[in-house]
Amino acid sequence: MKTIFPTFYKDFFCKAGDCRYSCCRGWEIDIDDETAKRYFSDESPFGEKLRANIQRNADGVSFRLTEDERCPFLREDGLCHIILERGEEELCEICSMHPRFFTYYEDFELAGVGLCCEKSCELLLGSDDVLLFDTEAEDAPFTFSGLLEILGFSVESSNxxxxxxxxxxxxxxxxxxxxxxxxxxxxxxxxxxxxxxxxxxxxxxxxxxxxxxxxxxxxxxxxxxxxxxxxxxxxxxxxxxxxxxxxxxxxxxxxxxxxxxxxxxxxxxxxxxxxxxxxxxxxxxxxxxx
Structure with a gap:
């Protein structure tokens, strides 16, 4: 399966404390099964803190948000307590991957970053150059029209x-x-x-x-x-x-x-x-x- 992505995709990074619209506020934060098992088996004092801020419901396991809908591990300076304490590898899947997305069409994986993230918007709108796409094989970048041609769509670029x-x-x-x-x-x-x-x-x-x-x-x-x-x-x-x-x-x-x-x-x-x-x-x- 070939992965396709916008050329700016590799330039994405989380702005962390510099982000004005943190994804750690206002969103339910689900914890994947593998990470939940790790959190529940952690016998350290920090593991106890993790479990004290986790809730189970019919849909699975998630962090228990504060009254103002913040992740309990989001510090006032906008940084993540889990990352500072344990490193990014300790994050649950949604926290480590957001706002990246992966969709699929035919034999292609289409990767990108969602535009609810201000860094994603900055990268997309940072220049007046045309939007270009690339692959992991580092082929020559191609336009959106070229992408559609690769995917098998017959569309005139003028349309x-x-x-x-x-x-x-x-x-x-x-x-x-x-x-x-x-x-x-x-x-x-x-x-x-x-x-x-x-x-x-x-x-x-x-x-x-x-x-x-x-x-x-x-x-x-x-x-x-x-x-x-x-x-x-x-x-x-x-x-x-x-x-x-x-x-x-x-x-x-x-x-x-x-x-x-x-x-x-x-x-x-x-x-x-x-x-x-x-x-x-x-x-x-x-x-x-x-």
Whole structure:
């Protein structure tokens, strides 16, 4: 099996204490079986501390979050007590792998980093160069069109160029769909309300060419969103997957215009949509049925 990944994938590292949106806050942290066995058999004082902060439930074993939804081992300086005490090899699987993802299509493993992580967004948006992919065999890097050709999709590169609609009708269409997704927090609902209030300003800026200064960045966002969903090509048509990528890229553009912060608009979208499989499936099924 050949592994494919964006060329910036190998440059990823956790920002640890420098991260403003730590993945150690606000997320349930499941502990894989192998790590759980290790934690439960650790007779050291630190092992006792680990077990005191672990809970069992119907779905398995996880860390018991604090009242403000922090991992109990996340220090105030943003560093991980487990890593400082034992090293990264002591982490459970989800902590050591996040935000990396691995999906599969035919005989290929498609690796990447999820965009709910601010470092992932920085790497993707760090230049206006085209998005390139590579393999472990260190072949010559190839574009997204080249990737699709390798995977066996017959798509004209001209059909993969994303551009915003710019119409008020489409703005309301996008917003109405997003309102039907399951909110992960109250901030998402508030964000949609703010976008609705900003419709006129956003539509005017899209029509006025706001997008053109960041064309390549939005093209890369579109391609990364589509890249992560390619594994679903046996359930959804390629056109439905491109519709999904286009719809979400359009939404990120709206939020970027409202906040003037592309990286955070992308990161917060990913947190709400990309990392909620129910919301991904809802949007894909909606697009399939339309």
């Amino acid at each position: 993969l160029k994303w551009k915003p609609s710019g119409s008020g009708l489409f703005f309301r269409y996008v917003l109405d769909i997003m309102k039907k997704t399951e909110p992960i927090n109250k901030e998402w609902t508030e964000k949609l309300a703010c976008l609705e209030e900003s419709e006129r300003m956003i539509s005017e800026k899209v029509c006025g060419g706001f997008f053109y200064d960041t064309t390549m960045k939005f093209q890369k966002i579109y391609e990364m969103i589509l890249y992560r969903q390619i594994e679903k090509a046996d359930v959804y048509s390629f056109n439905e997957l491109t519709d999904f990528a286009g719809l979400n890229t359009e939404f990120i553009l709206y939020e970027c215009i409202r906040t003037e912060n592309l990286a955070e608009s992308l990161r917060s979208w990913s947190e709400q949509i990309e990392y909620d499989t129910d919301n991904v499936e809802f949007l894909l099924k909606f697009l399939k049925a339309k």
